Amino acid sequence: MARYALQRLLMVIPTLVGMTLLIFILVRLLPGDVVTSMSVGEVTSDAAHQRIRQALGLNDPWPVQYLHYVGGLVTGNLGTSFLSGEPVALILGRAIPITIELALLAVGLAIIVGTPLGIVSAVRPNTRLDVVSRVGGLIGLSVPSFWIATLGLLITSLVFHWIPAVTWIPFWTDPLGNLVQMALPAFALSLATLAIVMRMTRASLLEVLQEDFVRTARAKGMAPKPVIFAHALRNALIPVVTVIGTQVGALMGGAVVIEVIFGLPGVGYSLVQAIYNRDYPIVQVAVVYLALVFVFVNLGVDLLYGVIDPRIKQR
Secondary structure: OHHHHHHHHHHHHHHHHHHHHHHHHHHHHOOOOHHHHHOOOOOOOHHHHHHHHHHHOOOOOHHHHHHHHHHHHHHOOOOEOOOOOOEHHHHHHHHHHHHHHHHHHHHHHHHHHHHHHHHHHHHOOOOHHHHHHHHHHHHHHHOOHHHHHHHHHHHHHHOOOOOOOOOOOOOOOOHHHHHHHHHHHHHHHHHHHHHHHHHHHHHHHHHHOOOHHHHHHHHOOOOHHHHHHHHHHHHHHHHHHHHHHHHHHHHHHHHHHHHHHHOOOOHHHHHHHHHHOOOHHHHHHHHHHHHHHHHHHHHHHHHHHHHHOHHHHHO
16 A cells, blocks of 8 residues: 555656646736736836836746746745735635635535435435435535525525624634635535535445345345444445545646635635736746645545555556
């Protein structure tokens, strides 16, 4: 298992190199730059623009800029924002906890609600609850999260005359206020993941319940609950864990729209603003951060396989 984990960790290096190169090229192919954004509504000479670009290092050849960028990532010097002059590490240090909390709340809600629904649907197939769960799952997969978020804001504001706080409330300052503020965004973000977890749990458990070892356990007179939870469910959870792991990484990136709608100053919100302003240092570091989260979450999922199914450790 340790050798397998080391091999996976080594695979992170080419993945990050490819990500850094790709985002470096893509952001510079966008029309305009930060100097253009800074000069909107102002009359500034071309000579002044060139001086600003020279000071920011934008006139350097792309290979030189890329080496400076990668060197900063390796040494921990993430650079400063072109627009505000604030260190990128400080900007993302404020934004990362917000996005992580939003993603974890969404995944937690999806697991807490989706897994039991999937188990009940598999144990009692074609019942009324099973039909309702499957229809609800299809609706959850079909409706975009941004539509749910917008509709939720309209309902809570027009019907209940309540909207989430506009100013960010840190959890360590006011836990209850923070959870109230995050409830609606987390629900909107979790709906699709909840549907995926429910459907995957149902399908996987239905398949395992038809296996020979389950029929043998039942033939020996074992009670239904131990058969389901001690034997069948543990084997059925492997594909469910895979889905949850990929969804955690996807939610970190998919939270962009939700953060913009609710005004949450997370990584997604900061990334969108940086793209609009062509603030290259923030864009580059934020995307690398999201890539790192996705890679390490999937690594954690692979290692978790060995806990769920001990046979995997022997491979």
